[in-house]
Each structure stands twice: as C-alpha cells, then as structure tokens.
Amino acid sequence: MGTKRNFRVWRGDASGGELRDFQVEVNEGEVVLDVIHRLQATQTPDLACRWNCKAGKCGSCSMEINGMPRLGCMTRMSTFTEDETVTITPLRTFPVIRDLVTDVSFNYDKARETPAFAPPPSLAPGEYRMQQVDVERSQEFRKCIECFLCQNTCHVIRDHEENKPPFSGPRFFIRAAELDMHPLDSQADRKEHAQASMGLGFCNITKCCTEVCPEHIKITDNAIIPMKERVVDRRYDPLVWLGRKIFRRDQLEDAAPDPALGVLPPREPAPGEPDRQRPHRGAQAAATDDRGHLPLTELTFENQAAPSPFGDDVTFPLPVEDLNYHHPARDRPGRTPAEAISEVVRDEPLH
Incomplete structure (x- = not known):
C-alpha cells in the first residue's frame, strides 16, 4: 500500500479558477503524472491534463510543479518529502484552456514565421554532402521535444505579454542557430533575421531556459550567445564595418590580400594535412547587404559556415x-x- 500525500491542483478555465487541496495515495517509484491519473480515476474525473508518451519524449505533459516548469512524467515523487504539499499548476506564460491545459499556439505561430531549411537549388535530393563535424555541431539542437518549458520560463514573455509579437523565444533561437550552422542552408542570413524579426536582442542570457530543458540542451551557451556574438561582429566590429565599406562582391577577385584588414592569402596545407581552405561541395556564396558589400569575416571562404576540418569529401x-x-x-x-x-x-x- 502507498502513503497518502497532500496535493494542491489548479482547477478552472480562461474565466478564472483556484487551487484545490487533495489527498492522493502515492506508491514507490511513481511520478507526478501517475498521481494526476489517480486523481482522475478516483476523485476528479473531469480534471483536464495533456499527456501522450509518458516517457519524456513528446513534451505534452508540461506543467509547473511547486513553481518550477517540469514534465509531469519525468518528475518523481521521491524528490519531495512525505510531508510536503506538492502544488501543480498550468504553464503560466500561456492562456489557460482548462485546468492544466494551456493554449500553446503562440509557439506554432512562431514556428511558421521561422524560415525553413532551404537546400541549394543546384543540388538534387541525394546529392547533399555534409561532413560529420557539421552534423555534430547542430545535432544537440535536434534533441528538442518541443515541451515549451523554455518558452514558459523565459521572463521576456512570462512577465511581459506585450513582448510576444516581436519575440520568438529560446526554442526558435536554437532552430535559427541550427540552420545558421548548416553548410547546405541557402536561406538568407539567419543571424540578421534572428536579430531583426525574432527578437534576439530581447534575450539577456539569464540561462533560465537552459535550467528547465528536460533534454539538457545548452540553449544559452551553444545557441543564443554564439548568435548574439555573430550579430555584434556584423554590426559593431570596426573591421567588419570597414570591409563592408571597401569591398563589394564584384571586387573580390581583384582585391589583393591585406593582413591589416583580416584578408589573408590562402595557405598551402602541410603534407598530410587536410585542405581547410576549400569550401564544401555545393557551398553557397556568402550573403551580402543591399549595397553588395560582403562582410569582412566571410571574405576568405565561399560559404558562411567554416570549412570542415576533414577536408572536402569523406568516403563513407x-x-x-x-x-x-x-x-x-x-x-x-x-x-x-x-x-x-x-x-x-x-x-x-x-x-
């Protein structure tokens, strides 16, 4: 037999609601979602709650447990003391539909606003080539299960409803970073889009999104901060500004290497060393602004992402x-x- 534990669960809808107290039997090894299912079976059959896989991979059972955004299926009851009252509330950032179910359509609207991956038009399916280092660089961001806990805890929209229209949030910043790192993405500059249209500048890197991520993605360190650094380089680095003023795409072939401007001549690789100056097969030319100026940081390579240290092509x-x-x-x-x-x-x- 299990032991009786105290719970406070939010009941209500968009018009209002309240926290109600329950005593529920808890057995060894159970998680919070088990308790919610027992509540539905024994005391409140109309309690609304989303769930699907109960394995921490679908992201459906997002909720706030004792004020912390968590997955109900991954929060073990053993983490709380037996005399502790466990408070379960819906995600605070999104409108409540009923009980623990919230309207997360904000996130799907922002997903539609994010430009999709655009492969080079010159390559047909089956001709794409990527090096392993390029795969590993963005693989971490593909672990996202879209539980939207990071979106919920981000204070930019959690505390300021007026920020929602211009701000996409950490989930879509890692999507932009993933595509910006992709060597075969020919879409317009992701960094500028993240800054101008996704509200990257609103983020002040408190790392709260990283703390609640159930997949342990280093959202801030590996996605948001690198994107911010690239935007700052583009906009405020004096050498980049000077390069934009001096060079245009049609002048690159005639421009002599100038180490003072950061334009270095190609270096011949040592014997046995991979040729890192050669771009990937199917690489796209770097993006330019409306005046045809090329950012100085991208003058040495044809593509926006740095060449793979494995060289041009690797046989698999x-x-x-x-x-x-x-x-x-x-x-x-x-x-x-x-x-x-x-x-x-x-x-x-x-x-």
Whole structure:
C-alpha cells in the first residue's frame, strides 16, 4: 500500500479558477503524472491534463510543479518529502484552456514565421554532402521535444505579454542557430533575421531556459550567445564595418590580400594535412547587404559556415579506427578501441 500525500491542483478555465487541496495515495517509484491519473480515476474525473508518451519524449505533459516548469512524467515523487504539499499548476506564460491545459499556439505561430531549411537549388535530393563535424555541431539542437518549458520560463514573455509579437523565444533561437550552422542552408542570413524579426536582442542570457530543458540542451551557451556574438561582429566590429565599406562582391577577385584588414592569402596545407581552405561541395556564396558589400569575416571562404576540418569529401563508411563509438559493455583490458568497434560492427549490424 502507498502513503497518502497532500496535493494542491489548479482547477478552472480562461474565466478564472483556484487551487484545490487533495489527498492522493502515492506508491514507490511513481511520478507526478501517475498521481494526476489517480486523481482522475478516483476523485476528479473531469480534471483536464495533456499527456501522450509518458516517457519524456513528446513534451505534452508540461506543467509547473511547486513553481518550477517540469514534465509531469519525468518528475518523481521521491524528490519531495512525505510531508510536503506538492502544488501543480498550468504553464503560466500561456492562456489557460482548462485546468492544466494551456493554449500553446503562440509557439506554432512562431514556428511558421521561422524560415525553413532551404537546400541549394543546384543540388538534387541525394546529392547533399555534409561532413560529420557539421552534423555534430547542430545535432544537440535536434534533441528538442518541443515541451515549451523554455518558452514558459523565459521572463521576456512570462512577465511581459506585450513582448510576444516581436519575440520568438529560446526554442526558435536554437532552430535559427541550427540552420545558421548548416553548410547546405541557402536561406538568407539567419543571424540578421534572428536579430531583426525574432527578437534576439530581447534575450539577456539569464540561462533560465537552459535550467528547465528536460533534454539538457545548452540553449544559452551553444545557441543564443554564439548568435548574439555573430550579430555584434556584423554590426559593431570596426573591421567588419570597414570591409563592408571597401569591398563589394564584384571586387573580390581583384582585391589583393591585406593582413591589416583580416584578408589573408590562402595557405598551402602541410603534407598530410587536410585542405581547410576549400569550401564544401555545393557551398553557397556568402550573403551580402543591399549595397553588395560582403562582410569582412566571410571574405576568405565561399560559404558562411567554416570549412570542415576533414577536408572536402569523406568516403563513407569510415574505417572503424576513425569512429568515436564507445560500447561500455565491451570494455576489456589490453584491447584497442578499433578492436572493440570491430566486434560491435561484426556482432551488432545495423538494420
């Protein structure tokens, strides 16, 4: 048998509501979503709550538990003391529909406003080529489950309703950063769009969005701060400003290298060193402003993202000694990583 625990759950709709007290049986190993389901089954069958996978991957059961934005299915009751009253409320930033269900359509509106990935028109599907380092650079941001906890906790819109029209929020800043890092994205400059149309300048990097992310994405450090730094470089770096004044796209071929301006001549790679000066296959020319000026920081490469340290093209599959796969169950003393990987590849083929 479980023990009786005290809960306060918000009941109401868009017209108003209140916190109501309940005593619910809690068993060992249960999470907050289990308690809500028991409440629905035994005391309040009309209690409204979103949920789907109960595995922390759909993002549906977002709520505030003791004032902290969390997923109900990932918040274990063992984190609270037995005499502690657990307060469950809906997401504060978005309008309440009923009980714990809120209207998160704001986020879908902002998703539609974010320009989608645009592959180079010169490449057909199947001809795209990316280096592994480019994949890994943005892979972290693809873990987002769109629970919108980061959007809910961001004080820019949590405390200021008037900021919602010009501000997209951290979830869509990581989307912009992911696409800005993508070497095959030919869309217009993502950095300028994030600053001018998504409200990147509103963010003052308090890192509250990172703290509540259930996928542990470093939203602030790996997406928002780098995007802000690139915008500042574009707008306020005196060398970049000077480069925009001096150079235009049609003058680049005739421009002599000038180290004083940051325009360096191509360096011949050492024997055995990959050629890092060559752009990716299918790389797009760097964006220019309406006067045809090219940012100085992008004068040395054809594409906006830096070339891969692996060189131009890599043949796949890679040799096993070049893979970074680690299988902890197969660790044995005196065996090299290549031998371990070989066994994994041999014994566990991909299907």
